[in-house]
Amino acid sequence: MKVEKFDAIVVGAGLSGLRAALELSKKWKVAVISKVHPVRSHSGAAQGGINASLGNTLEGKDDTAERHAYDTVYGSDYLADQDVVQFMCEEAPKIVIEFESMGTPFSRLDSGLIAQRPFGGAGYPRTCYAADKTGHALLHTLYEQCIRKEVIFFDEFFLIDLIKVDDQITGILSMDMATGELIIFRSGYVILATGGFGRTYKRSTNAIINTGDGVGAAFRAGVPMQDCEFVQFHPTTLYGTNILITEGARGEGGYLFNNKKERFMKNVASKAMELAPRDIVARAIETEIQEGRGFENAYVHLDLTHLGAERIKERLPGIREICIDFAGIDPINEPIPVQPGQHYSMGGIATKFDGRYCETPLAGLYAVGETASISVHGANRLGGNSLLETSVFGRYIGRLLLEKGLAELPSIDKLEKAEEAAFTGIEDLFNQWNTNSGKRPVEIRDEMGIVLDTKVGVFRTEIALQEACDQLAALQKEFENVQIPTSEREFNFGILRNLELRNMIDIAAVTAYAALWRKESRGAHSRIDYPTRNDKEYLVHSLVFKTEDGLMLKTKPVKLGKFEIKERVY
Amino acid sequence: MVEVQKFLIFRKRPDEKARYERYEVPKKKGMTILEALFYIQDQLDSTLAFRYSCRGAICGSCSVVVDKVPQLACKTQVSNVKAAKKPPKLPEFNYGDISDWIQEEEILIEPLPNMEIIKDLVVDMNPFWEFYRKVEPYLESEWSDEAPESAQSSEDAKSIEHLVYCILCGLCWSCPVNATNKNYLGPTALAKGYRFIADTRISDKHREKIIEKVWQENGVPSCEKYFVCNRVCPKGVKPGTAIKQIREKWSKNE
Numbered sequence: 001m002k003v004e005k006f007d008a009i010v011v012g013a014g015l016s017g018l019r020a021a022l023e024l025s026k027k028w029k030v031a032v033i034s035k036v037h038p039v040r041s042h043s044g045a046a047q048g049g050i051n052a053s054l055g056n057t058l059e060g061k062d063d064t065a066e067r068h069a070y071d072t073v074y075g076s077d078y079l080a081d082q083d084v085v086q087f088m089c090e091e092a093p094k095i096v097i098e099f100e101s102m103g104t105p106f107s108r109l110d111s112g113l114i115a116q117r118p119f120g121g122a123g124y125p126r127t128c129y130a131a132d133k134t135g136h137a138l139l140h141t142l143y144e145q146c147i148r149k150e151v152i153f154f155d156e157f158f159l160i161d162l163i164k165v166d167d168q169i170t171g172i173l174s175m176d177m178a179t180g181e182l183i184i185f186r187s188g189y190v191i192l193a194t195g196g197f198g199r200t201y202k203r204s205t206n207a208i209i210n211t212g213d214g215v216g217a218a219f220r221a222g223v224p225m226q227d228c229e230f231v232q233f234h235p236t237t238l239y240g241t242n243i244l245i246t247e248g249a250r251g252e253g254g255y256l257f258n259n260k261k262e263r264f265m266k267n268v269a270s271k272a273m274e275l276a277p278r279d280i281v282a283r284a285i286e287t288e289i290q291e292g293r294g295f296e297n298a299y300v301h302l303d304l305t306h307l308g309a310e311r312i313k314e315r316l317p318g319i320r321e322i323c324i325d326f327a328g329i330d331p332i333n334e335p336i337p338v339q340p341g342q343h344y345s346m347g348g349i350a351t352k353f354d355g356r357y358c359e360t361p362l363a364g365l366y367a368v369g370e371t372a373s374i375s376v377h378g379a380n381r382l383g384g385n386s387l388l389e390t391s392v393f394g395r396y397i398g399r400l401l402l403e404k405g406l407a408e409l410p411s412i413d414k415l416e417k418a419e420e421a422a423f424t425g426i427e428d429l430f431n432q433w434n435t436n437s438g439k440r441p442v443e444i445r446d447e448m449g450i451v452l453d454t455k456v457g458v459f460r461t462e463i464a465l466q467e468a469c470d471q472l473a474a475l476q477k478e479f480e481n482v483q484i485p486t487s488e489r490e491f492n493f494g495i496l497r498n499l500e501l502r503n504m505i506d507i508a509a510v511t512a513y514a515a516l517w518r519k520e521s522r523g524a525h526s527r528i529d530y531p532t533r534n535d536k537e538y539l540v541h542s543l544v545f546k547t548e549d550g551l552m553l554k555t556k557p558v559k560l561g562k563f564e565i566k567e568r569v570y
Numbered sequence: 571m572v573e574v575q576k577f578l579i580f581r582k583r584p585d586e587k588a589r590y591e592r593y594e595v596p597k598k599k600g601m602t603i604l605e606a607l608f609y610i611q612d613q614l615d616s617t618l619a620f621r622y623s624c625r626g627a628i629c630g631s632c633s634v635v636v637d638k639v640p641q642l643a644c645k646t647q648v649s650n651v652k653a654a655k656k657p658p659k660l661p662e663f664n665y666g667d668i669s670d671w672i673q674e675e676e677i678l679i680e681p682l683p684n685m686e687i688i689k690d691l692v693v694d695m696n697p698f699w700e701f702y703r704k705v706e707p708y709l710e711s712e713w714s715d716e717a718p719e720s721a722q723s724s725e726d727a728k729s730i731e732h733l734v735y736c737i738l739c740g741l742c743w744s745c746p747v748n749a750t751n752k753n754y755l756g757p758t759a760l761a762k763g764y765r766f767i768a769d770t771r772i773s774d775k776h777r778e779k780i781i782e783k784v785w786q787e788n789g790v791p792s793c794e795k796y797f798v799c800n801r802v803c804p805k806g807v808k809p810g811t812a813i814k815q816i817r818e819k820w821s822k823n824e
Binding site: 036037039040041042044045054093094095096097098100101102103105106107108109110111112113114115130131133136137140144145147148178207208209240241243244318321322325326440441442484485488490491492493494495497 | 600629699706727771
């Protein structure tokens, strides 16, 4: 059994993980573990931009961190914690300027300053961008700086389980994907930056790798999951493949049309129109489709043709490429067929109510980015706030841990006992998978995706959610007897994808369970049977725990603040 | 009856001889090569190894050779493979005996050329990353988070935009020079070097250093101007043109 020892371990090499590692590597020996090479991380797929109240444009010159915080809290339907939102928005201009100083090739205004565009739910043009490939530009910048600073990477290492002694994290069990060898990374600090878990749904914009490995591992280790019922459905995903069509397309002036050639957003958000927040636009599109005003009962049109070839080529080149490659249409000449699809997990690993941001109830374990629910997005995330969250809290966590100092580990006997148990536990599991006679992973994965798509989607009801819970519980049961050959270990993606399913099947169940519990409509969680927000009973975070007797739900107060609770209208 | 598409796929386990295996995948409208590979992995043989991540042509993971043309599996439509016009003047890639390949019927999938094969379609990209690091592709200034940001004209920012779009997929390593010279930095690293040389924000000192790096014997001087890199690049980065521009504008002796 091979054991690697580090001062801190960062799992995941997207923006959150890289930014944390850059900070920590200044002083400590840090390992970044990632199941893909860092530049393959899903942060690179983010298109539209990163929010910061720089006030670089004429229309945005009065913008402030305060207004950014207000829009974020209002957009979250008041479920975001106001202290952490305020912190993020104050850090935002700094983090964007820092990115620029690291070399990020932002698009520029005539003044030479970083360009900013309007985005949904934002009072000012606040979203800084690099054409429509902002995530790619930021991810590559951080990776470049990691190369410069000689950060230590373990590429293509898969996180299997967390290892703990009593209530303290002591490391992780991982698989070296190339050889299939199980490797222990021992450390008193583990930072999970493993991204979202959108692949629990079938219709998702997420990369295939977004399977919530950190979230699943934390949940198995007894850490609760927070606000998982809040799933962001991006209003405009390309019909067919559900590849993301950025909100920037509407930010640049794109229109949404139904089959009657009506800009239907006027019925639900007469002021903000297409730039209402994502939950509202997604519901409007879903309604058009359900009421027969869509095309082929499946999509509406996102029309950019009036923007002209030049603007499309300059501001939205990636979108044009995606449309040509994956749908065979050129948005210069034709509208884009779009439908809502799972896009972002507002929920994730719960962090403490008191204490520092990103800190989980398991000592030494931290969560950052989409993996975590800390919670800056509450019930609905604004576009441009997720890239921001990753780097603000990646940097924050790095600084926090350096300030705290190195962790003390339990005695070597205890450590080795826990590591041995994790190791043999997984070997036993692999043997079991090899000899099982149940379903193959693909069957369970497909069923799970369909259950979530159809029963835990944009609109929800008690009956459908109850069915979803029952079906997912049955699938969890079936997963115990899942069969997959495990004797060949080198680059065996069959095994790896089954380990991913092991994580997703739990998270899917939590999502449905929390959605069933929340009998109100708030942000992205829209219950047809409870169509209004109910602050009296539900202005609280949900926490779902794994117990011997199944799932258990508790609540956690929301950190309120100066922004007074109002009805949310756009 | 569901129509099937036949595949002939390169397979190899570490320390074993390579072989080709045949698979049949039910055709589906809009199916990409990547989806077909997943079908095979999910339904027919869970040990088939290939890299993937975003499935939207932005992460650069799934580079393979389809019918002897290097391309991204996620960006290639199954229905289009036989009809697609192939880029002109591609080198020949040989992985083994394919004399029984029924070219009209079977889609042939092989790993990226000029890299060591680890398993099936997964190649060892370590040299690729090593050469990428060699050109020191980053800004070297101290980070600052204090306003205002440093300004850059819109034109200057745009002038490197196409270079920034590089997704480090490795397809341009199909270059014939990479086939013969294992130390050739390759089109990716050189284009990345140029992305920083041409960035108006870089310090003169670091620019000089990168120029030095890209002009080493196995860098720009080794490029033989085949421009295969430009033709296979899925993102319009045009590495060959970047190398040409280094030659024209940033000669070492300047």
